[in-house]
Amino acid sequence: MIDEALKIAMSALVNVLRELLANMEEEQYAIMAQNAPAFQVIMNSREPLLNSMQAFRGAMVQEINKLKDLHPEHADLESDQERLKNLARLAGADNIELLTLRDQILALSEQMEKQNSYNKLLLGNQQNESDTENYSHQYKPRLAARVKPQKSSILPKQILQTIERTAEEN
Structure with a gap:
């Protein structure tokens, strides 16, 4: 029964993580294309995904934790991250479906961390380019100047913090 739940x-968490990763990839393309309206739409659509991720993760x-309570011999698994990584000890090594889902969650979390770092790098480069463009006679639209800073910095930070919390707990 616990295994099914x-x-x-x-x-559900794997599905939401996939959607979040796709959303982050769309963010990358919007940054590269310097498409501020698309960037805003992407960032606005991310918040419900983050809320879903936190609910399913919880x-x-x-x-x-219920599995851990059934197996007191594994009380040494303190953090949620350790419990997820050592799910084979809690659920049994023969439970292939749970182990596959665990591997997918860990892989998606790692991909999201990389994508988030890349997007931050792209945003930083866009802002650095805007500094040199002040001295240029050519006009190039700047994403950093057209996007509200709160939206572009808060939501990626929330994702990174959630990923870091998940990584620490697992």
Whole structure:
């Protein structure tokens, strides 16, 4: 019963993480194209995805904790990150579906970290280019000048913080 609830929570989390990664890739293209309206739409659509991710992650952690309570011999697994990584010890090494979902969550989290770093780098480069453009006679539209700073910096930070919390807990 716990295994089924955990599978459902993990499957839902995998789906949301995929959507978030796709959203982050769309962000990359908007930054590269210097398309501020598309960038704003992408950032606005990210908040519900983050809320869903946190809800499904919480459900997954709750189910993993139930498994841990059933196996007191694994009380040494303190953080949620350790519990996720050592799910084989809690759910059994023969539970291939749970282990596959675990691997997908860890891989998607890693890809999201890389994508977030790349997007931050692109945003930083856009802002650095705007400094040199002040002395240029050519006009180039600047994404950094057209995007509200709060939206462009808060949401990626939320994703990174959520990813870091997930990584620490797992």
